[in-house]
Amino acid sequence: MSRDIPVGRGEPSPDENGKLERAWGTPPGLVGWLSSIDHKVIGYRFIVTAMAFFAAGGILAALMRLQLAVPENSLIGPDLYNQIFTMHGTTMMFLFAVPVMQAMGVYLVPLMVGTRNIAFPRLNAYAYWIYLFGGLMIYTAFALDIGPDAGWFSYPPLAGPEFSPGKRVDFWAQLITFTEVSGLLTSIVLITTILKLRAPGMTLDRMPLFVWAILVTSFMIMFAMPAIMFASTGLITDRLVGTHFYNPAEGGDAMLWQHLFWFFGHPEVYIIFIPALGFISSIIATFARRPVFGYPVLVLSMIATGFLGFGLWVHHMFATDAPELGKSFFTAASMIIAIPTALQIFCWITTLWNGRLNFRVPLLFVLAFFFILVIGGLTGIMLASGPLDLQVHDTYFVVAHLHYVLIGGAVFPLFGAFYYWFPKITGRMLNERLGRWNFWLFFIGFNVTFFPMHHLGLYGMPRRVYTYPANVGWSDLNAVATLGAVVIAVSMLLFLVNVIRSYRSGARSPHDPWSAPTLEWATASPPPVYNFARIPIVASREPLWGPSGIVGRVDGLSMDPPENLVTCVLDAAPDHRSVYPRPGIWPFLSAVATTVLFVGSIFTPWAIVWGAVPVAIALTAWFWPGKDEIDEHLALERKP
Amino acid sequence: MSRPQEQVVDATQLPSYAFGNRSLMWWGTFGMMAIEGMVFALACIVYFYVRTRVDEWPPDALPPELVWGTANTLLMLLSLVPNEWTKRAAEAEDLPKVRIGMWICVGFGTAFLLLRTLEFTALNVRWDTNAYGSAVWMLLALHTIHVATDFWDTTVLAVLMMQDRIEGKRYVDVSENGMYWYFVVLAWLPIYAIIYFGARVH
Amino acid sequence: MSARLNFASSVLAALSGVAYGAPFQNALLPAGVQADHVHTLWLIMLGTCTVVFIALFTAFVAALWRAPRSTEETPPQTSRTTGTERGATRAVALGAALSIAGLLGLLVASVVTDRALAGLPLKDGLVIEVNGQQWWWQVTYAPGDPSRTFETANELHIPVGRPVLLKLQSPDVIHSFWVPNLAPKKDLIPGRTLTLTLRADTPGVYRGQCAEFCGYQHAKMAFLVIAEEPAQYEQWAQSQHDSAKEPADAVRKRGRQVFMESPCVMCHAIQGTRANARTGPDLTHVASRMTLAAGTLPNTRGHLAGWITNPQQVKPGANMPAVTLPADDLQALLTYLESLK
Numbered sequence A: 001m002s003r004d005i006p007v008g009r010g011e012p013s014p015d016e017n018g019k020l021e022r023a024w025g026t027p028p029g030l031v032g033w034l035s036s037i038d039h040k041v042i043g044y045r046f047i048v049t050a051m052a053f054f055a056a057g058g059i060l061a062a063l064m065r066l067q068l069a070v071p072e073n074s075l076i077g078p079d080l081y082n083q084i085f086t087m088h089g090t091t092m093m094f095l096f097a098v099p100v101m102q103a104m105g106v107y108l109v110p111l112m113v114g115t116r117n118i119a120f121p122r123l124n125a126y127a128y129w130i131y132l133f134g135g136l137m138i139y140t141a142f143a144l145d146i147g148p149d150a151g152w153f154s155y156p157p158l159a160g161p162e163f164s165p166g167k168r169v170d171f172w173a174q175l176i177t178f179t180e181v182s183g184l185l186t187s188i189v190l191i192t193t194i195l196k197l198r199a200p201g202m203t204l205d206r207m208p209l210f211v212w213a214i215l216v217t218s219f220m221i222m223f224a225m226p227a228i229m230f231a232s233t234g235l236i237t238d239r240l241v242g243t244h245f246y247n248p249a250e251g252g253d254a255m256l257w258q259h260l261f262w263f264f265g266h267p268e269v270y271i272i273f274i275p276a277l278g279f280i281s282s283i284i285a286t287f288a289r290r291p292v293f294g295y296p297v298l299v300l301s302m303i304a305t306g307f308l309g310f311g312l313w314v315h316h317m318f319a320t321d322a323p324e325l326g327k328s329f330f331t332a333a334s335m336i337i338a339i340p341t342a343l344q345i346f347c348w349i350t351t352l353w354n355g356r357l358n359f360r361v362p363l364l365f366v367l368a369f370f371f372i373l374v375i376g377g378l379t380g381i382m383l384a385s386g387p388l389d390l391q392v393h394d395t396y397f398v399v400a401h402l403h404y405v406l407i408g409g410a411v412f413p414l415f416g417a418f419y420y421w422f423p424k425i426t427g428r429m430l431n432e433r434l435g436r437w438n439f440w441l442f443f444i445g446f447n448v449t450f451f452p453m454h455h456l457g458l459y460g461m462p463r464r465v466y467t468y469p470a471n472v473g474w475s476d477l478n479a480v481a482t483l484g485a486v487v488i489a490v491s492m493l494l495f496l497v498n499v500i501r502s503y504r505s506g507a508r509s510p511h512d513p514w515s516a517p518t519l520e521w522a523t524a525s526p527p528p529v530y531n532f533a534r535i536p537i538v539a540s541r542e543p544l545w546g547p548s549g550i551v552g553r554v555d556g557l558s559m560d561p562p563e564n565l566v567t568c569v570l571d572a573a574p575d576h577r578s579v580y581p582r583p584g585i586w587p588f589l590s591a592v593a594t595t596v597l598f599v600g601s602i603f604t605p606w607a608i609v610w611g612a613v614p615v616a617i618a619l620t621a622w623f624w625p626g627k628d629e630i631d632e633h634l635a636l637e638r639k640p
Numbered sequence B: 001m002s003r004p005q006e007q008v009v010d011a012t013q014l015p016s017y018a019f020g021n022r023s024l025m026w027w028g029t030f031g032m033m034a035i036e037g038m039v040f041a042l043a044c045i046v047y048f049y050v051r052t053r054v055d056e057w058p059p060d061a062l063p064p065e066l067v068w069g070t071a072n073t074l075l076m077l078l079s080l081v082p083n084e085w086t087k088r089a090a091e092a093e094d095l096p097k098v099r100i101g102m103w104i105c106v107g108f109g110t111a112f113l114l115l116r117t118l119e120f121t122a123l124n125v126r127w128d129t130n131a132y133g134s135a136v137w138m139l140l141a142l143h144t145i146h147v148a149t150d151f152w153d154t155t156v157l158a159v160l161m162m163q164d165r166i167e168g169k170r171y172v173d174v175s176e177n178g179m180y181w182y183f184v185v186l187a188w189l190p191i192y193a194i195i196y197f198g199a200r201v202h
Numbered sequence C: 001m002s003a004r005l006n007f008a009s010s011v012l013a014a015l016s017g018v019a020y021g022a023p024f025q026n027a028l029l030p031a032g033v034q035a036d037h038v039h040t041l042w043l044i045m046l047g048t049c050t051v052v053f054i055a056l057f058t059a060f061v062a063a064l065w066r067a068p069r070s071t072e073e074t075p076p077q078t079s080r081t082t083g084t085e086r087g088a089t090r091a092v093a094l095g096a097a098l099s100i101a102g103l104l105g106l107l108v109a110s111v112v113t114d115r116a117l118a119g120l121p122l123k124d125g126l127v128i129e130v131n132g133q134q135w136w137w138q139v140t141y142a143p144g145d146p147s148r149t150f151e152t153a154n155e156l157h158i159p160v161g162r163p164v165l166l167k168l169q170s171p172d173v174i175h176s177f178w179v180p181n182l183a184p185k186k187d188l189i190p191g192r193t194l195t196l197t198l199r200a201d202t203p204g205v206y207r208g209q210c211a212e213f214c215g216y217q218h219a220k221m222a223f224l225v226i227a228e229e230p231a232q233y234e235q236w237a238q239s240q241h242d243s244a245k246e247p248a249d250a251v252r253k254r255g256r257q258v259f260m261e262s263p264c265v266m267c268h269a270i271q272g273t274r275a276n277a278r279t280g281p282d283l284t285h286v287a288s289r290m291t292l293a294a295g296t297l298p299n300t301r302g303h304l305a306g307w308i309t310n311p312q313q314v315k316p317g318a319n320m321p322a323v324t325l326p327a328d329d330l331q332a333l334l335t336y337l338e339s340l341k
């Protein structure tokens, strides 16, 4: 393989490059920093923020493990413990897992599909700021001892006005609003990017599997998240203005919340899982030195999972009075969803079988998936069985299941993805030796922590207990689990060290250190602000493998003002040009205004009214074009 | 390394904007409509869910009075005419017509909001009376938020279209605004039926 | 035994179906027909899933083993060079077929178990109403039958071999009733009545615990189910049905007076006295119970004293305030309460 940057023959002159830099780049200074709308800058911040929340959630987990290490421990009392486990679950699900997957999409998708920037870049920046402010709000509340304490699914009536007075649950419900607004907008941005900004020639069946994964995930978000938004709005109006959605005394119903929550909550777990499937496909292809076997099977499996994921929600509610027949239906549906997962696993194993394997760290993390996720999936099948679930529901067996699938199915592949794409993002390699230590400690620590929890559940230990008596036989296994958590923490520290050291002084990375097949490796590491000086024309699924992958380039897009190429949905034929906005402060200011509205409404419903004024002003200013801008655009205009 | 003959696409030959689902705007608007449509659908389902939980319907209340809601519905249906007219004018890039159409739409939007205020007074139930009241108010409030934002969008766009230099892609914005208007009106029909007749049909 | 050894033995124990945790709160040691059905299902699930896991893992390790090694420099195979790969297609199809068969088998096992659970005959069953509340259990026997009904708390006695129908309700938030040795769990949902059926087949004391997070003291919302021979049960039921005995001596009389004059009377009932509040547990036979405060403390005089003088230390957040009493009043009260057998 040649090591020159493949996209760029017929390169622009240094002068043109300078123009491109100016048009797409982030201006200097603090205001400039806040104004950036480059998907790489936003994506990078998104990833770093999500990882900071992961560390926070992980530290909370470590505290829980310390409290549970011995019976009748008095380290953490019930009040704080309830806040901690709620913050842990909420952080991991809403502030880490979903955002980090979308963040990887924001960074990688435009590079993978060969475009210069994401669609609606200002909306993308706005979504990031909303997410950041929401997270800061909830952690501020937690620091002030008004952190939420009703669990990550906050069932009313416990979370309702009568049994959770005070502001704790209001902050939780409003955090949901923040993360949903962010998540929904990001999914619109990603869907539009994937469908409309692919490089010419990248027909749907040539799209990288990771891009497919993000596409499916984004559609799932669009149909799942409205349910939780509606649910949490109902909760907050119940709490603040006296509506009765969940109040059985006035014709409302506690079960209504559960239906709405899990109609979102179940798809949510696949929203976390499917992007990880995309990481796995990318990494296996590169390190098995061959395309993944069964591309159509993998694509269809992801789509099938996306659809089926909406038909399982009642399996979280077997212990309620849902009708028996309905329960059997949901048992069957939950088992059916194992089939697309199984198909994908079989395809990957086949790929490994017929591949030539390069055991670098990214591959190690992905291989752990085959051990951990399979165990988690099998316990999922057990939970799907109504009668068996009724024994282990709401016990540590479920805690074991959820960490096996979430960490094995999403976090391990995510770490693989970090090792894999770190060179692209920073231009430096992560250290391989530290990486191996990181991996093995994580793998061992993980199993030591969570495997015993299966037994704890069967031995009768409920989840969400701040302590337990000494005579019920749970002490030893809890001690083991805590020991394992310490090992995980050490491995995470090694990761942190690795990232910091490599970022400062790691080995420089060439543009394509792994000799990988997809377009993001066709540009420099780190990529220039405009991604591609010349948008490539591709002719295969692995454009960088083999001489006939990239067959041409797009000329004539304006350098300054910034312009991007829009293509057709199915066949990615060039369709029109689109002038892009320049960086601007309004997305940031709009997010600030929105935050004032959301946080204010926790304290008075009138905030929705007066808070709407600055929001409307900011959004209008954002939309309003400058005089010079209009002239620039008119100069480039060509009617359809 | 030798490569086959490079294909070159000359982007200067491509248009700088496009209407309908060729445009990015269409996809953005479509995404918003999908999300908001989902929210409306859930709000309707919640109304019927609440209904299964009580024996008498509507509980402790008279059904909402029909007059304002029906008037608003008729007005909304009527507004589809200028809306479509404006949308076509935009796609033909006929600026004078677009200007007139936009302002007519702004006028309709104002009327919707006024009538909507009256609708709230005619529901015969408060949001905090019982879960039925909560469901009805939620439905109406959700839709009102859309009417209000659409009103604001339309007004801003109408002012923008009064400038003397108009970019071509603004016509795309007007056209997408028209599509969104359709959504707001069409989404109202089932909500109208549920609020006003859900409490009458047994 | 070191923790590690314990861990290893627990893995072995679980795989062989023998339990390691305490015998009185354990889903793997069924003592009643309902738990037994689920235990059988568990063994089927565990067996099938173990086979699936071993098969899949073997294929996975074999793949890693046999595939040649490479580096970044190794030229990649591409879509065009890999061809159709018949063998691979067949392997994936075979795997899919086997998975579908396995899942179908598990679905059948699950549905059959569901049927078996629903099929417990309830003829001459015992009806008990359980009200879960923050954070204790109010238990009413023979609800609606004034001649036989009585109330107790945090402790159920049931006759071995006789089916029991539990009516589960909650006046506040959602709780969940779970005695793993006897039956799978069921939620208590405000505004609804759910039912759970069980039958104990082996006499014994089984611990249960609230399984749905219900706030502050969810961790300390336990209860006991005492399964005994029918004759013994009848004796117990009779004694519970009786009102509290008249205090036999002056100290106890004084104790009752203290009770009636302090805030206790505002929340608790003692049948046969004017105390009939229902905010807290019925204390008519409190001394006959094995634990205090929903399984939090063993029922001894010392713990009772500690509980009455400072419930918030024993169970922070519990809905019972500390009551300060002069020392001899307290002693009298304790003596009185201890006599409520």
Ligand code: HEA
Binding pocket: A269, A270, A272, A273, A315, A316, A334, A335, A337, A338, A341, A342, A345, A373, A374, A376, A377, A378, A379, A380, A381, A383, A384, A385, A389, A392, A393, A394, A398, A401, A402, A405, A406, A409, A410, C049, C052, C056, C098, C099, C100, C101, C102, C103
């Ligand atoms: C990434 C996240 C993720 C994933 C992928 C899954 C995957 C699955 N989950 Fe899980 N689940 C969670 C995250 C996830 N889950 C979380 C977070 C909770 C708890 C929420 C809370 O209460 O806090 C939960 C809880 C949960 C419950 C509710 C438990 C309870 O509260 O009582 C159930 C019940 O049915 C369930 C089932 C399943 C099933 C059937 C799958 C399937 O998709 C698994 C499919 C995969 C396989 C089965 C393995 C490979 C298949 C084969 C090799 C084929 C052959 C197999 C056989 C023949 C058996 N999950």
Ligand code: HEA
Binding pocket: A054, A055, A056, A057, A058, A059, A061, A062, A064, A065, A085, A086, A088, A089, A090, A092, A093, A096, A097, A151, A152, A153, A399, A402, A403, A406, A407, A411, A449, A463, A464, A465, A466, A485, A488, A489, A492, A493, A496
């Ligand atoms: C993606 C999701 C995710 C992830 C990654 C984790 C990770 C971990 N989880 Fe969590 N967990 C959930 C999602 C997740 N969890 C959910 C949804 C619940 C349910 C909540 C509810 O019931 O409402 C839950 C509940 C839950 C419980 C049950 C609480 C209860 O019911 O009372 C426990 C108990 O042990 C636990 C432990 C852990 C541990 C030890 C980790 C570890 O893997 C964490 C490892 C990470 C770190 C340690 C941080 C990184 C560290 C650094 C950057 C270095 C610095 C750190 C130190 C020096 C400590 N989790």
Ligand code: CUA
Binding pocket: C132, C133, C135, C174, C175, C176, C210, C211, C212, C213, C214, C215, C217, C218, C219, C221
């Ligand atoms: Cu009651 Cu938990």
Ligand SMILES: [Cu+2]
Binding pocket: A265, A266, A269, A312, A313, A315, A316
């Ligand atoms: Cu689920």
